[in-house]
Structures are given as structure tokens and as C-alpha cells.
Amino acid sequence: MSDDSATPDRAGRRDVLAEAAAELVLREGLGTMGLRGLARRLGTSDRMLIYYFGSKDTLVTGVLARIGEKLSVLLQAYSVGPPVSPGAFLGQVLALGRDPVVMPFMRVWTDVIARAAAGEAPYDMVAKKVVADWTAWIGTRLIPDPDRPCPPAALLSIVEGVTLLEMACPGSTTEAGPWLAEALMRADGRAAG
Amino acid sequence: MSDDSATPDRAGRRDVLAEAAAELVLREGLGTMGLRGLARRLGTSDRMLIYYFGSKDTLVTGVLARIGEKLSVLLQAYSVGPPVSPGAFLGQVLALGRDPVVMPFMRVWTDVIARAAAGEAPYDMVAKKVVADWTAWIGTRLIPDPDRPCPPAALLSIVEGVTLLEMACPGSTTEAGPWLAEALMRADGRAAG
């Protein structure tokens, strides 16, 4: 009776709301996720958000899942190339992070991880999955190095750190990104030796 | 009339409260900075915290400044050695970050920067100063490299990223830290070439 298939319009409307909320979060950040403010920006009411999603936590996880799907679609376009060295990968990802299409995603995920670090529910659970997914994806993008295998979390840490610092102090990392990529590429050249 | 010198006891009591709050934040994190909860843990009342500090923002900045002083005292013990290469520095700092005495400081500052990234006052202002101070300190700890000068923000990004990921997903960066330090040291070996 109360499952979605019995009321397809309801699931459809929820989907529309989730999509609109995802676009809004990508545009304005996670700071706008209060029920009343979010509802106002979406042209509905907090009452309706709870009606369709059941609770704010499921709304947040749903919206973040949708943002994740959007990003994975984007990333598939960058995964077609061959695996590369850690330094080259970092250079690619940091350049990607300056792409105005990808940048909002970086900011949202870094914000999610930052809230998870503060112990805020439900971001802590979401962050665990996100970190797992990303390390797995990074792992598939790296040339295996039997001598000194690069832990994907190492590259993820750099990307998160650069993004976080850039969000907190805009402009503070303009030189840091290129230097890091080049330093790792220098290390790449020594990886086999 | 209302300055501190006229009522030294008041300044003294404020100092005691700030010290106790700093210890508490180092122990339990910034999540405990609500006025009522903080006051309860300090054995006083929110009324008194406002009375002595004027507002929550000045209380927060005061407590964070005190934590900063504590850390700078700690760090002076590690600044007596000669300047080192970026890779060696990163190895030292990441090892330092696992020291149970220093770890609470790392977590607090990373939390501050994370809140600043979310645009939360007054952490945004504090973070700007913290990042400036740290990049300056890192700059004094690095061997100048005329060919490829290492931006201090690069190392700060790594430290922040590793700390953030470790807070969000404990255990996810156990291999990342050593690998990064070693990779940068490999790059150090190529810096002059």
C-alpha cells in the first residue's frame, strides 16, 4: 500500500524534488540544507519535503546520492584514458578540480567529509561510502607499482586538503597544486629506480 | 571604567575560564562549544560566559587563540633543528601528528579550517590567520630551493587533507602518510637535478 509503486506520481515528484535540490546544493553548497530554507528555494514547503522524503536525513542522503551519480557520469568521460602514474593522476585531478563544471562537486564532497570529520549525521555515514568509492576509483586509474604501490588515500588526501584550504582561504593554494603534481611526477621518475 | 585593569579579578577569572575551555576543547573537540553545554562542563553558567567574554564569538576566538599559544610553545621544541627539505619536513610533521600530545591540536585546527570552509563565523576569520601563521612557520622550516621553491601551502594542504580524512574515516590514511613523505623525499633527491 505504502510502497512507491502504488503511487508512481509520488515517487516521480520526489525525484523531481531531489534533482532540483541536488542542482541547488551544487550551486550554493550544503549550507542551504535547512528544511525551511531549502523548501522555499525549491518552491515548496518543509511540510512537503518531510512528506516526500520521510526525514531530513533520508533527504540529505538521497540528494547526495544523486549528486554522486551526476559526478560519476562526468568522471566516466575522464576514465577512458589509460592508467597513469600517481603524479600524472594528481595533475589531471587538480586540473579537473579547476574546471567550473567539476568544481562544485569537489566543494560539496569536501564539505561532506568536513562535516563527517565533525561527527555530524548523516554525513559521517555518507563520507565513509564516498571515501571508499573514491579510493576504489583512484585505484583503477593508477598504474600498478609493485615496488612502492601508491595508496589511493594518499592522492585523495591531497585533493581534499587542497580543496579544503582553497575553500577556507581562497587563493592560498594556487601555487601548491602545480608544485605537488610536479613533485610527485619527479617521484614517479624515481619509482622504478 | 570598564577596562580590564580596573577589575583585575575579572580578567583573571576570564583567563581561568579560557584556559579550562581550551583544555576541554582539546579533549573533546569543537563540537562542545555551545554556551550552555560548555558552561555546564566548566562548572559555571552561560550567563557567566557572556558576562566575562561579551559574546560567544569573542569567547571562541579567545579560546582558539589560547590553544594556538599552547601549540606554538609545543612547536618551538621542534623548531630548533636546521631547516629541512619538503619531504623530510612532511615526514616530521606527519609523525608529529601521531603524537598523542600534538594530535588534539591537529584535530582542532583541521576542524576550524573545515568550519571556515563552510563559511561559519567566526571560524572563517580565525582560519585565515591560522593558515597565514602556519605557512609562515613552514616557510621558516624549509631549506630554500631557488629552482623549485616549495609553497608552504602545499605541505599544509597535505597535512590538512590527511588529518581530515583520518577524522572522517579513521584508519583510511595509515599507509598514505608514510608513502607521501617518502614520495616527496624522492622528489627532494631530484630537486637539484
Add this chain to the structure above:
DNA sequence: CCTTCCATGAAGCGAGTGCTACACTAGCGC
């Protein structure tokens, strides 16, 4: 026409926030 049920608005609840107004005590100078 009448029922039934989905969708929605209006109002409100209870808890939380930073902060304030008021009353009171205790100690000090006159």
C-alpha cells in the same frame, strides 16, 4: 451524490541557540 484518499497549507510543538532583564547578595568606601 457520496465516500475516500492523496496532496497541501497553516499553525504549532519541543528542543535548541545566543543573549538579556531583573533581582539579589556580598563586600567596600563613606
Add this chain to the structure above:
DNA sequence: GCGCTAGTGTAGCACTCGCTTCATGGAAGG
């Protein structure tokens, strides 16, 4: 003793938060 002021407890304000209750409109089905 009197007045003054610093310190502190109690209560409360105005607000936000996630969420609920009530009432209603309106369409579908008998």
C-alpha cells in the same frame, strides 16, 4: 548604617531547527 558596584542565579526573549497535527481542497471511484 548607606549607597554603590561587582558577581551571579533565575527566568525569559526571540529566533531556528526538524517534525507533527489539524484542516481543507480536490480528484477518483462507487
